[in-house]
Amino acid sequence: MSDSIRCLEFFSGIGGLHYAVNIAGVDAQVIAAFDVNEIANKVYEHNFKKKPLNKTIERLTPNDIAKYKADCWLLSPPCQPYTQGGREKDCDDPRAKPLMHLIDLLPRLADPPRYLFLENVKNFESSQSRRKLVEQLDALGYEIHECLLSPIQFGIPNHRLRYYLTARRCHNTQAKNDVSDSYVDRCTINTTWPFSEEAHFELPELSIFLQPEADDDERYKVPFKDLKRLHNFRLDIVRPDSRKTSCVTKSYGSHHIMTSGSMMQTKKLEITEYDWSNSESLTELGLRFLTPTEIARLHAFPLEKYHEGVISNTTSVMGGCRPFIGPTVQPYLEFPSSVTIGQRYRLLGNSLNCWVVAELLRCHLFQR
Ligand SMILES: C[S@@+](CC[C@H](N)C(=O)[O-])C[C@H]1O[C@@H](n2cnc3c(N)ncnc32)[C@H](O)[C@@H]1O
Known part of the structure; x- marks a missing residue:
């Protein structure tokens, strides 16, 4: 037994x-x-x-x-x-x-x-x-x-x-x-x-959690109408070489862009200082939401695909505690196709x- x-x-x-x-x-x-x-x-x-x-x-x-x-x-x-x-x-x-x-x-x-x-x-x-x-x-x-x-x-x-x-x-x-x-x-x-x-x-770069193909996907673009409502509020804008992102809440991906999580900069990566008083200037940064898959990776759900940099480090340190390794133990987290992107964000944020x-x-x- x-x-x-x-x-x-x-x-x-x-x-x-x-x-x-x-x-x-x-x-x-x-x-x-x-x-x-x-x-x-x-x-x-x-x-x-x-x-x-x-x-x-x-x-x-x-x-x-x-x-x-x-x-x-x-x-x-x-x-x-x-x-x-x-x-x-x-x-x-x-x-x-x-x-x-x-x-x-x-x-x-x-x-x-x-x-x-x-x-x-x-x-x-x-x-x-x-x-x-x-x-x-x-x-x-x-x-x-x-x-x-x-x-x-x-x-x-x-x-x-x-x-x-x-x-x-x-x-x-x-x-x-x-x-x-x-x-x-x-x-x-x-x-x-x-x-x-x-x-x-050591914190790895965000790049190894990203789906670069999402940069051109209209579904993940941060709408200009939401950027216009910022009124000097400082978003957490991250780039592929960032090593920190904000906590993702269940409103992520919706019009609540202020405190629901980080926004990815996909263009003009040389710009790292932002003019918060001028929302027009933010549009050239190609801001997008993290995708549900990227969030699932940051939340360490087992997935079929992790970048090699996230799965190779297996050194055990101090009291048997391990540095993060992207988990690939099955079953993976998959969403049935009937679950919308908005629903995926809410479930992952929760x-x-x-x-x-x-x-x-x-x-x-x-x-x-
Ligand atoms: C913070 S979320 C937990 C998320 C979960 N740990 C995960 O990994 O997705 C709280 C969950 O409690 C469920 N819940 C709330 N009230 C409940 C109730 N009275 N009985 C059963 N489930 C409830 C909600 O539907 C929600 O999925």
Whole structure:
């Protein structure tokens, strides 16, 4: 009988956490996924050949969960309750309900999961939701670790500062009766990778993540009408030799060009200083959006095609942590042709960096 770790993936989206498990190369498998977004579920099923359950998570009962005999919960709940755009309503936001429900379910299970992993936006660390989660985990005897990390720290030229929580329950741990030594009073949130001593991974040029053919593709051009609305706002313009890009949000590719992610300069590459007061001058730069494939590469999804420069570096450094290697483990992320470019941007903007999660699973949560 296989004793591989049985994972449940809650809020599965396009399966970023499932891909991370595969990339980590650990003895674990995702046995079921849960999400209510039908488009995300279509992409998930296309790639993993298994449809996530589209029942809202707050309606799951202890019996629904117990039947999977899961050892691990992987969670990436909606981030809007903790963002300015979502008005930071925290536990009072209806979108926080499914997470609250899972927290309430934990002590009602005869056999709670041995491992738990959660990803969310920066800000979650100061929320009431996070407090409820860690208090529950602490009371149930989990060993908790929290961190705030960005793919930049892993050698990937993309900013995406995210909160990660790992929790491990030791066998035979009884629920804690003594609350005097509570985790919330002594916790620290780690911001270095690896945790012991920071490594410095060299950041590669953006060029090795790019699809040069997209430079002439009208679908990715930044419309002039949107540039005209900038009113001195400084976009994050990147070039093929850049070594950093901004965090891609779910509005990327739409008319929200200001803070949704970086814009690629494809012309007049000798111009590196911009006249923000004159939007006409920006048109000669041939600005385009990153393509969904380029974003998927920056988010380290397994894809059939990575530039050789992204797959050749396999040197392991410090505590077994690896510099980024473009993952080619199957299944790849592919979008069914019926999923529009706009939908692809939204799904990818909602998703996560698979490499960062894979390294946290491999070097930290599942390390025996
Ligand atoms: C931040 S995204 C997670 C993205 C995912 N990690 C990925 O790699 O694509 C949150 C997901 O939670 C799903 N969701 C939100 N509320 C839900 C609910 N009540 N029950 C089930 N899924 C829900 C959304 O449809 C969305 O796909």
